[in-house]
Amino acid sequence: MRCLDTSLKLKPGAYVLDRSTHRIGRVERVELDPPRFAILVADAEGICDVAATANFEFLPSDDFRAMAAFEKERLGRLAQRDPAELVRLALVSAGGRLAFDEFKSQVTSADLLSESWNAWWAKTRPLLERSPFIVLSEDKKPDLVLRKTPVSYEAGLATRFEAASPATKFSIVLDYLADADKGHAADEALLARFLERMGQLSDALFAADPVTSLAALAMVEVVAKRTQASRLVTRATPKGVLELISHPSEVVRKFEDERVVMACANLLRESCADKWPGFCSGLLLAASVRLWDQVAVELIQEGYADQLQSTMATMLDRPERNPEALIWMWKTVAAGRLADVFRDVEPLRLALAVFKVAARLDGPGGQALCPSPRRMMTQIRNVLADDDHRHLRRVLAVLTVEQAQRVKDAVTGNEGIGGDVRETILDLLHTAHPRLFAEKLKPWQEDAIYTTEAGLLKRQKEFEKLVNVDMVENSKAIGRARAMGDLRENWEYKAAIEQGKMLGERASDMQRELSKAKVIRPATISGAEVTVGATVQAKDLATGRVETFTFLGPWDAEIEKGIYSYQAPMSKAFMGRRRGETFTFGERRFEVVEIARAAQLAGGT
Known part of the structure; x- marks a missing residue:
């Protein structure tokens, strides 16, 4: 009966899943005498009888897997016209749940998109978050789950809101209002709930957590401007809560969502105007580059440039308090912005502060300065190197000898600013102030192997050939010799084994040498004495x-x-000889006539 029932459904165009092979096919035609079916699977047609249909599972016409196999154009149009529906179909076919990478693989392998995956997902994710049929986990790469019962976006959001931490509640509110600004109609009942809960939260945390209480009050103010609902009368007031906060920087450290921080600042500007400038200055002591951009501009616009300048001076005196402040200052000066505010900031002082904090970030105490010292060092290196070190070159171009020495001391051995930036600085200093480099370390005495970049590349290629060609061929030779039989009198085998040992020893030696390699930097050749990287004219006396x-x-x-x-x-x-110096080597006596940088190093760093 089951075979008969399945057979009756197998009409041309129907989709089936062969449970024995897990392959999907499409019925192409039905033959009546004898009853047989032509099934197309992956461009190959096969014939099956009624008995074979016992393994078939009938699939609906909108099965994602079947459409991906046979109706890509239809599925591709759906991906553009109604991406949320495409996701729903994929989830139905997958049993209701898909990991992010699994779903991405299904879409990209089927070649359904007319744009990049990232562009399509950026447009699709907000639609899925509002879908009544689909739930996304909170991850950057979220799991996708099909709801058993459709739930409206507002109802789902209200549930998430109630279960969330205070900080997440604030972000949910701000995200919802941002969506409303993009044209999505805001639900009055949900706004009223936000308003009520924020007021309750502010009162509940007034004494125990004044920072969160202040943020809740800020959310009350933000939501109240978007709804006709009545707000609660709270015992917590902006001024009262502010008095319980030991320092404004606590607000920055408390909330990763910088919109919450700005909402707190806006609340105080409207309700405690006299406290607002000091609060903003305090925020800046822990603020990110983005927050500095926003808060600094607002302070200037409101006539508090002097407050901003005072905070900047604090940052220059103690750069380790907030590395991002120095990054903002450097970027702002480099771009030529806010010239009046920066008129009293000495460029060299700012540069030395940046070098100092970079060195601290690279040290054992780097974690104490910021949660991610490596990320911060990368930002510093990027701003220093921006536009081919344009601003850095401007700063270094006008230094006195004494100032150049301070810079040299600050960057020598400073791994925080990175090797490329450091060598650029040393080269620029060497060009402008060669006397600073008169006393050099003796590279020929180091346990290192100095080389040009070309020499290093040549040696690396020799090593790669040794390992990937010679040693591989030797292994094959050993195998061929072993196959010849008795190894006791097999001279080919013994010779191959001996050659293998020699190649292995040579590879170890080359690897050890390469680990000691240092590229010769032009900045190390001052011309004062003969050193590695020098070209010397010497007279045979x-x-x-x-x-x-x-x-x-x-x-x-x-x-x-x-x-x-x-x-x-x-x-x-x-090595170490100076111009005019004479010396003897073997039976010859030389006089050093001229010392210059080797032509092979021209243009390098």
């Missing part, structure tokens, strides 16, 4: 002939071109 020697790394050496490894005995005899 016996013949009077002037010869040219270039001292680079062992992987750069080309003796026929006059390029020597600085590790060679003759090269070591030159």
Whole structure:
């Protein structure tokens, strides 16, 4: 009977799932004598009889899997016209739940979108959040769940709101109002609930948590402007709550959602105008770059530029209090904004403060300065390097020798600003003030291998060939020799094994050398003495002939071109010599005539 029932449903165009193979097919035609069915599966047609249909599961015409296989154009139109419905169909076919990556894979592998996944998802997620049929988890990559019973967006939001923490409640309110600003009609009953709960929350936390109480009052003010509902009369007042908050920066640290912080500031501007400037200045001590942008502009517009300047001076005196403040100051000056406010900020002082805080972030106490010191160091490096270090170059171009020395001391060994920025600064200082680099470390004495970038790349390629070609071929040779039989008299096998040992030792040596490699930086060659990376003109005092020697790394050496490894005995005899100095090497006596940066390093950092 089941076979007969299934057979009766198998009309041309019907979709079926073969439970034995988990493959989806479409009925192409029905033959009556004998009863048989032509089923199309992945572009291949097969014939089955009535008995075979026992394994079939009949699928609806809007089954997502079937449409993805046979009606991609229809599904693609749905993805653009009604993406929430497409998601609903996918969930129905999947049994009601899909992980984010699983759903993404289904959509992208079926090639349904006329735009990128990220662009489509950015438009689709807000629609799903308002869908009565679908629930998203709170994650960045949310799970997608099909509701058993449809629930209106407002009803679902009210449930989430009631169960949420205070901070999440505030974000829910602000998100809902932001949606209303985009054209979604706000529900008066839900706004009234928000208004009531925020008032209750403010009173409940008035003494125990004044920061959250203030934020709840701010939400009351925000919602009250959007509804006709009556607000509660609360015993908590903005001024009363503010007196219980030890410092305004607590508000910033309490709430990740900066809209809540700004709502608190706006509340005080409207209800406690005399307290507002001081409150804003306090916020800035812990504010992000985005908050600095907003609060600073508002202080200036309201005539409190002096308050902003005082806060900036505090940040320069104690840059470790808030690294983001220095990033904002640097970006603002670099962009040429707020020139009047920054007229008394010395560019060098700001630069040194940025260097100082970057070094602190890179140290063991970096976590104490901010939750994510690495992210903060990346921001600092980016603003310093912005537009090919344009503002940094402006600052360094006008330094005196004493000021340049302060910068050199601040950046030497400073890993917080990053190697590229540091070397750019040292190069600029070297160009403007070469005397600062007269006393150098002796690189030829270090347990390191100095090389040009080209030499390093050459050695790396040799290592890669050794590991990926020579050693692989040796392994094959060992295998071929082993297959020849008795290993005791198998000289090919023994030779291959011996070669393998030699290759392994060579690979270990090369790997150890590469781990010690340092690229020669032009900033290290002052011309005051012979060093790694220098080209030297030296006179043979016996013949009077002037010869040219270039001292680079062992992987750069080309003796026929006059390029020597600085590790060679003759090269070591030159190292540290100054212009006019004479010395003996072997049976020859030389005088150093000229020292310059090697041409192979031109344009490098």
